[in-house]
Amino acid sequence: xxxxxxxxxxxxxxxxxxxxxxxxxxxxxxxxxxxxIMAAVVLIPLVFSLYSxxxxxxxxRPSTLWRWIGxxxxxxxxxxxKFWSAFxxxxxxxxxxxxxxxxxxxxxxxxxxxxxxxxxTIRTILMFPMMFSPILVGFQFKFIFxxxxxxxxxxxxxxxxxxxxLPWLVDGKLAMFSIIFAEVWMSTSVFAVLILAGLFAxxxxxxxxAKVDGCTAWQTFRHITLPFLMPFIFIALTIRSLDVxxxxxxxxxxxxxxxxxxxxxxxxxxxxxGYVDARMGLANAMGYVSILLSIAFTIYFFKKLxxxxxxxxxxxxx
Amino acid sequence: xxxxQTHRSRRRILKALHLLGxxxxxxxxxxxxxxxxxxxxxxxxxxxxxxxxxxxxxTLEHYRAMFGGAGEGGVPVFHYFSNSLIVSVASTVIAIxxxxxxxxxxxxxxxxFKNGYxxxxxxxxxxxxxxxxxxxxxVFAQVGLIDTHIGLILVYVAMNVPFTIWLTDGFFRQIPxxxxxxxxxxxxxxxxxxxxxxxxxxxxxxxSAAIFAFLTSWNEFALASQLTRSVxxxxxxxxxxxxxxxxxxxxxxxCALAVLxxxxxxxxxxxxxxxxxxxxxxxxxxx
Numbered sequence: 266x267x268x269x270x271x272x273x274x275x276x277x278x279x280x281x282x283x284x285x286x287x288x289x290x291x292x293x294x295x296x297x298x299x300x301x302i303m304a305a306v307v308l309i310p311l312v313f314s315l316y317s318x319x320x321x322x323x324x325x326r327p328s329t330l331w332r333w334i335g336x337x338x339x340x341x342x343x344x345x346x347k348f349w350s351a352f353x354x355x356x357x358x359x360x361x362x363x364x365x366x367x368x369x370x371x372x373x374x375x376x377x378x379x380x381x382x383x384x385x386t387i388r389t390i391l392m393f394p395m396m397f398s399p400i401l402v403g404f405q406f407k408f409i410f411x412x413x414x415x416x417x418x419x420x421x422x423x424x425x426x427x428x429x430x431l432p433w434l435v436d437g438k439l440a441m442f443s444i445i446f447a448e449v450w451m452s453t454s455v456f457a458v459l460i461l462a463g464l465f466a467x468x469x470x471x472x473x474x475a476k477v478d479g480c481t482a483w484q485t486f487r488h489i490t491l492p493f494l495m496p497f498i499f500i501a502l503t504i505r506s507l508d509v510x511x512x513x514x515x516x517x518x519x520x521x522x523x524x525x526x527x528x529x530x531x532x533x534x535x536x537x538x539g540y541v542d543a544r545m546g547l548a549n550a551m552g553y554v555s556i557l558l559s560i561a562f563t564i565y566f567f568k569k570l571x572x573x574x575x576x577x578x579x580x581x582x583x
Numbered sequence: 584x585x586x587x588q589t590h591r592s593r594r595r596i597l598k599a600l601h602l603l604g605x606x607x608x609x610x611x612x613x614x615x616x617x618x619x620x621x622x623x624x625x626x627x628x629x630x631x632x633x634x635x636x637x638x639x640x641x642t643l644e645h646y647r648a649m650f651g652g653a654g655e656g657g658v659p660v661f662h663y664f665s666n667s668l669i670v671s672v673a674s675t676v677i678a679i680x681x682x683x684x685x686x687x688x689x690x691x692x693x694x695x696f697k698n699g700y701x702x703x704x705x706x707x708x709x710x711x712x713x714x715x716x717x718x719x720x721x722v723f724a725q726v727g728l729i730d731t732h733i734g735l736i737l738v739y740v741a742m743n744v745p746f747t748i749w750l751t752d753g754f755f756r757q758i759p760x761x762x763x764x765x766x767x768x769x770x771x772x773x774x775x776x777x778x779x780x781x782x783x784x785x786x787x788x789x790x791s792a793a794i795f796a797f798l799t800s801w802n803e804f805a806l807a808s809q810l811t812r813s814v815x816x817x818x819x820x821x822x823x824x825x826x827x828x829x830x831x832x833x834x835x836x837x838c839a840l841a842v843l844x845x846x847x848x849x850x851x852x853x854x855x856x857x858x859x860x861x862x863x864x865x866x867x868x869x870x
Binding site for chain 1: 601604605608609611612613614615616618619622630631632633634635637680681682684685687688689691692694700702704705706707708709710711712713714715716717718719721722737738740741744745746748798801802803804805809819820823832834837838841844845848849852853856859
C-alpha cells in the first residue's frame with residue numbers, strides 16, 4: 266500500500282529529491298545531528314582519554330603527552346590496593362543503594378496505591394526529591410548530619426536517645442551510612458513514581474479472578490502484581506543505571522572520600538588523581554574502568570528490561 | 584461474632600499502620616527540604632547555636648546579604664541564575680529537536696544495525712560525568728570553549744539527546760502509521776504530516792523528555808564545575824561552592840541560594856507533572 270502511494274507521488278520535483286535521498290537515507294539524515302553531537306562532545310574526548318591513558322600525561326607537563334608507556338597505567342591501577350578497595354566499595358555502595366531504593370520504592374508505591382484521599386498530593390510530594398540537584402542533596406545532608414549543629418544530632422539529643430554527638434561524617438561506618446542515606450533519599454522517588462504508574466496500569470480482571478479463586482493477598486501480589494510490575498521496575502533500574510555516577514556529587518561534597526578513604530568511591534579517587542595530583546593519564550585509565558562499570562550496569566538492566574517486556578508482549582525491541 | 588470482631592480489629596490495626604507508615608515516609612521526604620528552606624530564614628547565630636534553638640526566628644538576613652555587594656558576603660546571584668537559565672533552556676530546546684529527529688528515525692524507519700545504534704547512544708549517556716570531564720576539559724581548552732555558555736550547552740545537549748531519543752521513540756511507536764499516511768494522502772508532505780498529526784499525539788512524551796533534559800542541565804555539577812571558571816559562565820550548582828571556605832560553610836547563605844535553585848525546578852515540574860509520568864511509562868515500558 267505504502268509503496269503504491271510513493272509511486273503515485275513521483276512528480277518530477279519529487280524524483281529530484283528522491284535521488285538526493287537515495288544517497289542519504291532519511292533515517293540517516295534524521296539521526297545525523299545526534300551522531301555529530303555525540304561524536305564531538307563524547308566520542309572525541311573519550312578517544313583522547315583512551316590515548317592519554319597509555320601515556321604518563323601530567324597537566325603540568327604537556328610534553329609528557331607524547332610519551333607512550335603502554336599499559337603501564339593500567340598495570341599500576343590493577344595492582345593498587347587503594348584502587349581496588351575504592352572499586353569494591355563502589356560496587357557495594359551501588360548494590361546496597363539500588364536494592365534499598367527498589368525495596369522502598371515498591372513499598373511506598375504499594376502504600377500510596379491504597380490511599381483513597383489526597384493521592385494526587387502525595388504523588389506530587391513523592392516527586393519532590395527528583396528535582397534536587399545531587400550536589401544540593403550532598404550539602405543538605407552534610408548540614409543535617411553535621412555532628413555539631415546538624416538536625417540529626419540535635420533531634421537525637423533533644424529526644425534523649427543519645428547523649429553524645431554522633432560523628433556521622435567523621436566515623437568511617439557512619440559516614441558510609443550517611444552517604445547511602447542521602448543517595449537513597451534522592452533516588453527512591455524514581456522507583457516509587459514509576460512503580461506507582463505500573464500499579465495504576467494493572468488490569469483489574471486477573472486481580473478479581475484471583476480474589477474469586479481465594480488467593481491470599483501475598484499470593485496475588487507474588488503471582489499477579491509483581492510480574493506485571495517487572496517492566497516498570499526494570500525501566501526504573503535502567504534509568505538509574507544511566508546515572509549511577511551522580512553519587513560522585515554527593516560523596517564529594519559530604520565526605521570528599523574521607524575519613525581516611527573510608528568512603529572513597531572510584532569516581533572521587535579518579536577526580537582526585539586527575540585534578541589534585543594532575544596525573545591525567547592515570548586518572549583517565551581509572552576513568553575507563555568506571556565507564557566500563559557504568560556500561561555493564563546499563564547493559565545488564567537493558568537486557569532485563571527487554572526480557573520483561575517481551576514476556577508481557579510489549580514488543581521485542583531492545 | 585467473635586471472629587468477625589477480631590477480623591475488624593485486625594483491619595483497624597492494619598489501617599493505622601498504613602497511615603503511620605505513610606506519615607513517616609512523607610515526613611522523611613519533606614523534612615530535609617523544609618530544613619533547608621527554614622534555615623535560609625534563620626539568623627546565623629541561631630543556626631550555630633548549641634544547644635539548638637527549636638523556635639525559629641524569622642530574618643531575611645541571608646537573602647539580603649546574597650543580593651548585596653561582595654563586601655557583605657554577596658554572590659553574583661543574578662549572573663549564576665541567568666547562566667543556568669540560558670544554558671538549561673538552550674540545551675533543552677536543542678536536545679529536544681535533535682532527539683525528536685532521532686526518536687522518529689528509530690520509530691519509523693527500518694535500517695541495518697538499528698539496535699546497535701540505539702544501544703550505542705544509550706551507552707554514551709552512561710559515561711560518568713566525572714570520567715568525561717577530565718578529557719573534555721583538555722579538548723575544550725584546546726578549542727577555547729572553557730568558561731563559555733556554548734561549551735556547556737554543547738555538553739548538556741550531548742547528555743540529553745540519548746534519553747530524549749529513548750522517550751520519544753517509545754511515543755512515536757505508539758502512533759499508528761495510518762495517521763501520517765492518511766495525512767499524506769490528503770496532500771501533506773511528510774514534514775507537515777509530522778507536525779500536524781504525529782507531534783500533537785506524542786506531545787506528552789516530548790514534554791516529559793523536555794522536563795528531564797531541563798532538570799539534568801539545571802542540576803548538573805560534575806562537568807560544570809570543571810568547564811566553568813568565572814562569573815560569566817558559572818551555573819547555580821557551581822555557585823553553591825561560593826559559600827564554602829576551607830573549614831567553614833556559610834549555611835544560611837547556602838540555604839538561601841539553594842531555595843532560589845529549587846524554585847524554578849519545582850514550578851516547572853508541577854506544570855508538566857501529568858506528562859512526566861505518562862512520558863516515562865509509555866516511552867520506556869511500551870516503546
